[in-house]
Amino acid sequence: MKIDIEKLKEIVGENNVSDDIADLYVYGSDASVHHALPTAVVRPKTIEEVQKIMRYANANKIPVVPRGAGSGTSGHTVPIDGGIILDMKQMNRILDIRPEDMLVKVEPGVVDDDLNRALKPLGLFYPPAPASSRIATIGGEIAANASGVRSVKYGATRDYVYGMKVVLANGDLVNLGSNTRVHSSGYQLERLIVGSEGTLGVVVEATMGIRPLPKYRCLAVANFDKLQGAGNAISDIISSGCEPSMLELMDKIGIIAVNKAMDLGLKEVGAIILFEADGNVKEAVDFEIEKMKKICKKHNGKDIKKSYDLAERTKLFSGRKKLFASLSQYKEGIICTDLADDMGVPNSKIAETAEKIHEIAKKNNVIMAVYGHCGSGVIHTKIMLDPKKKSQWKDAEHVIEELYDYIDSVGGVTSAEHGIGLSKAPAWKKARPDMIPVMRKVKQALDPNNILNPHKIMDAPDDWVKATNLRYKVG
Amino acid sequence: MGMLGKLFYFKSNGNFKRSKKWEQELNKCIRCGYCYELCPLFKSNNWESDTPRGKLLLIYGMITGEIKPTQEIVEKIFQCFYCKNCSDNCSAGVPITDILTDARADLIEAGFEVEGTIVKIDEDLCSVCGICVPLCKYEALSIDEKDEDNKKIVVDKVECRGCGLCVAACPAGAITQKEGCEVTLPELHEKVKEFIKEDGKKLVVFACNWSMFPGMQLSESPTLVKTPYGIIVSMCSGRVAPELVLNAFDEGAWGVMVAGCPPEECDHDGNYKTRRRLVLLKNVLKELNIDPKRIRLEWFSTGESAKLERTIDDFVKELEKMGPIKKMNVSKVIGG
Ligand SMILES: Cc1cc2nc3c(=O)[nH]c(=O)nc-3n(C[C@H](O)[C@H](O)[C@H](O)COP(=O)(O)OP(=O)(O)OC[C@H]3O[C@@H](n4cnc5c(N)ncnc54)[C@H](O)[C@@H]3O)c2cc1C
Ligand code: SF4
Ligand code: SF4
Numbered sequence: 001m002k003i004d005i006e007k008l009k010e011i012v013g014e015n016n017v018s019d020d021i022a023d024l025y026v027y028g029s030d031a032s033v034h035h036a037l038p039t040a041v042v043r044p045k046t047i048e049e050v051q052k053i054m055r056y057a058n059a060n061k062i063p064v065v066p067r068g069a070g071s072g073t074s075g076h077t078v079p080i081d082g083g084i085i086l087d088m089k090q091m092n093r094i095l096d097i098r099p100e101d102m103l104v105k106v107e108p109g110v111v112d113d114d115l116n117r118a119l120k121p122l123g124l125f126y127p128p129a130p131a132s133s134r135i136a137t138i139g140g141e142i143a144a145n146a147s148g149v150r151s152v153k154y155g156a157t158r159d160y161v162y163g164m165k166v167v168l169a170n171g172d173l174v175n176l177g178s179n180t181r182v183h184s185s186g187y188q189l190e191r192l193i194v195g196s197e198g199t200l201g202v203v204v205e206a207t208m209g210i211r212p213l214p215k216y217r218c219l220a221v222a223n224f225d226k227l228q229g230a231g232n233a234i235s236d237i238i239s240s241g242c243e244p245s246m247l248e249l250m251d252k253i254g255i256i257a258v259n260k261a262m263d264l265g266l267k268e269v270g271a272i273i274l275f276e277a278d279g280n281v282k283e284a285v286d287f288e289i290e291k292m293k294k295i296c297k298k299h300n301g302k303d304i305k306k307s308y309d310l311a312e313r314t315k316l317f318s319g320r321k322k323l324f325a326s327l328s329q330y331k332e333g334i335i336c337t338d339l340a341d342d343m344g345v346p347n348s349k350i351a352e353t354a355e356k357i358h359e360i361a362k363k364n365n366v367i368m369a370v371y372g373h374c375g376s377g378v379i380h381t382k383i384m385l386d387p388k389k390k391s392q393w394k395d396a397e398h399v400i401e402e403l404y405d406y407i408d409s410v411g412g413v414t415s416a417e418h419g420i421g422l423s424k425a426p427a428w429k430k431a432r433p434d435m436i437p438v439m440r441k442v443k444q445a446l447d448p449n450n451i452l453n454p455h456k457i458m459d460a461p462d463d464w465v466k467a468t469n470l471r472y473k474v475g
Numbered sequence: 476m477g478m479l480g481k482l483f484y485f486k487s488n489g490n491f492k493r494s495k496k497w498e499q500e501l502n503k504c505i506r507c508g509y510c511y512e513l514c515p516l517f518k519s520n521n522w523e524s525d526t527p528r529g530k531l532l533l534i535y536g537m538i539t540g541e542i543k544p545t546q547e548i549v550e551k552i553f554q555c556f557y558c559k560n561c562s563d564n565c566s567a568g569v570p571i572t573d574i575l576t577d578a579r580a581d582l583i584e585a586g587f588e589v590e591g592t593i594v595k596i597d598e599d600l601c602s603v604c605g606i607c608v609p610l611c612k613y614e615a616l617s618i619d620e621k622d623e624d625n626k627k628i629v630v631d632k633v634e635c636r637g638c639g640l641c642v643a644a645c646p647a648g649a650i651t652q653k654e655g656c657e658v659t660l661p662e663l664h665e666k667v668k669e670f671i672k673e674d675g676k677k678l679v680v681f682a683c684n685w686s687m688f689p690g691m692q693l694s695e696s697p698t699l700v701k702t703p704y705g706i707i708v709s710m711c712s713g714r715v716a717p718e719l720v721l722n723a724f725d726e727g728a729w730g731v732m733v734a735g736c737p738p739e740e741c742d743h744d745g746n747y748k749t750r751r752r753l754v755l756l757k758n759v760l761k762e763l764n765i766d767p768k769r770i771r772l773e774w775f776s777t778g779e780s781a782k783l784e785r786t787i788d789d790f791v792k793e794l795e796k797m798g799p800i801k802k803m804n805v806s807k808v809i810g811g
Contacts, residue, residue, distance in 0.1 A: 326566040
């Protein structure tokens with residue numbers, strides 16, 4: 001593909017364009033199993049620069065892939081057709097904090113934790129909090145509709161998007177949404193951009209709702225001998241009307257992995273659940289915690305510990321926070337791959353799904369941990385395998401097929417929070433064929449030349465293993 | 476070595492023999508990126524290829540033969556301060572800096588010339604006094620005495636950690652580092668100036684990367700909340716040269732704090748030198764009619780971010796009582 005590097009340098013400056021292999025190779029991957037080389041990496045700093053880049057790319061039909069921190073897990077930013085990687089991390093200013101309106105205006109490259117660091121002294125916070133909040137950018141979170149540990153009470157990114165400025169494929173700038181929590185003024189196009197995975201437009205500014213920090217947070221942990229008991233406790237907590245501000249599951253595989261990685265000394269039981277309540281009235285927080293404790297006990301939950309203290313809470317949560325990477329330490333010779341990672345299932349199906357995952361893993365010679373923000377119906381797994389063995393990738397394919405068929409059969413959803421990208425596309429396409437033509441029409445209307453993150457979601461290849469090179473050397 | 480020679484060299488020597496043993500460890504990386512939020516090099520350059528996970532990918536690409544080493548790739552691999560903020564935060568257990576060291580050795584063996592973050596000796600300025608040699612805890616500096624009439628200091632490019640202790644200590648100013656990684660004196664001067672002139676900061680804090688960086692994150696976010704202080708990360712408190720401190724006062728700082736690890740915890744034995752240097756500096760300040768209380772040396776262990784915040788707040792309050800310094804001309808004192 002021919003790209004006029006000099007032209008791009010004219011737009012963003014000499015130091016913000018690279019076509020050196022050192023950059024192309026690195027920007028060719030995210031946190032998924034995929035890898036493909038872009039033709040150039042460009043780092044815009046202003047809205048006008050993004051517009052100029054898009055005008056140039058559109059006129060020359062060059063693919064453009066917007067990229068935040070590259071923490072996407074399904075190949076969202078892997079440039080399957082080459083082209084330009086638009087590294088948005090330079091646009092990282094918090095433009096306005098308006099406590100009086102309970103909103104912030106940010107550039108898309110602001111890192112989630114940085115935003116929360118700025119809000120904390122004002123007694124405010126931005127709630128979606130994916131586990132990757134240390135590096136994930138607000139632009140990436142919008143484009144993936146990220147959610148996280150507090151979504152069970154506070155909702156996902158979509159619930160905080162008030163408005164945004166978006167540069168379209170042809171370089172036009174549009175102002176979507178409002179400065180208010182609700183609006184009924186035309187199509188909710190800002191919501192359309194949420195979860196669009198960089199395929200419909202480049203978010204260049206976002207207006208996001210914020211919330212007051214609760215005065216009290218109490219985190220508790222309960223051990224369960226059986227994974228099923230933990231799963232049932234979670235479903236029961238939700239259906240009995242408790243209001244947890246966090247409700248997380250971690251199975252034995254996860255516990256062993258974090259113990260190995262961080263020497264946490266957790267009891268290696270069947271599963272643990274972490275539950276939190278927050279609020280401004282301590283008695284109310286206590287009430288919620290006690291109610292959840294009771295339900296845990298009903299399902300044979302034991303060794304229940306709770307704490308209001310920040311340091312103690314951070315310690316209790318540390319294993320969960322770093323679980324994903326720790327899984328690579330579970331067993332010598334196998335590593336953690338980001339596949340089949342975030343299904344959503346109806347609340348009553350948590351325990352059944354958790355057990356099903358272990359069953360499918362065993363049948364197919366891989367190991368799968370079960371964990372996640374189960375209070376909001378998100379079940380995380382990872383497929384742990386020996387990436388050098390070709391047969392293990394076949395095993396992974398079988399797992400994925402079986403697992404997603406099961407998820408579909410219980411009325412679940414392919415991805416609850418990470419998005420579809422490349423690796424989840426075949427399963428999602430199989431589950432939602434009705435959505436594909438409608439989504440293609442929307443895409444065609446907004447990006448007729450198909451230059452924005454092409455061949456993803458509904459247009460991704462049908463075989464995820466062959467969609468790109470794998471980032472591991474097989475054989 | 477010419478290109479042909481290089482190719483032949485790779486063939487005959489088996490490429491990347493040291494790095495190859497890390498393939499399994501490299502596969503463990505899930506690319507979560509937890510290693511890069513604390514990497515000072517990523518903070519200053521901001522390209523994905525400056526992140527530890529990016530460098531690991533480059534090494535992986537080279538050992539699996541997907542990419543060939545180029546000068547640009549080699550430069551990236553040699554840009555690291557070995558602060559280990561990355562490996563300490565990697566729960567996948569990837570021994571990032573060990574992998575980097577082996578890759579460096581392989582690349583040097585393959586004949587690459589690099590600058591990276593490693594130090595360079597200007598032979599015209601160097602008098603081969605040898606002061607730097609025992610200073611370096613990693614034994615990266617030695618005197619080459621092969622030619623009796625032409626002794627010189629040589630740098631072991633694999634061992635040099637880029638801490639810059641020797642740069643600050645060389646009386647002839649013969650040791651330098653490449654611009655671009657925010658470690659050279661002119662770059663640090665520039666940053667001090669920006670803090671004071673553009674952001675109106677009163678207190679400049681030189682914080683050592685090892686103990687301070689995680690805590691420092693508290694105040695490094697691109698917030699709207701203006702702080703009266705600015706933090707500059709140096710690779711070691713021993714790296715803070717006296718002229719840097721005087722320069723801060725000259726630019727209009729009300730106070731300077733040097734924050735390092737407690738003496739017994741310093742990776743480089745740099746903070747002993749800092750202590751000695753600051754005692755001398757205080758005397759210089761007295762001569763300039765500046766209250767020596769305007770300089771503080773404080774120790775913090777890893778994770779003591781609350782203490783850091785408290786200490787900075789206290790110092791800012793004290794400085795506000797003292798007010799600004801009456802105009803001085805430091806350049807005269809430090810020789811222009
Ligand atoms: C260790 C780990 C834990 C994680 N935990 C969670 C979790 O708890 N919850 C969760 O929801 N996710 C989680 N994720 C997934 C990931 O972090 C999220 O999807 C996150 O929102 C991605 O943000 P990013 O800045 O890295 O975006 P990227 O990965 O760079 O991009 C993601 C998508 O957004 C698009 N995009 C990026 N910026 C823009 C922009 N400005 N305009 C338009 N499109 C854009 C890209 O094209 C891409 O399609 C986790 C990932 C990892 C590695
Ligand atoms: S912290 Fe470890 S697993 Fe995560 S990206 Fe860095 S090296 Fe990889
Ligand atoms: S050791 Fe420090 S400087 Fe080197 S890659 Fe790791 S975090 Fe960056």
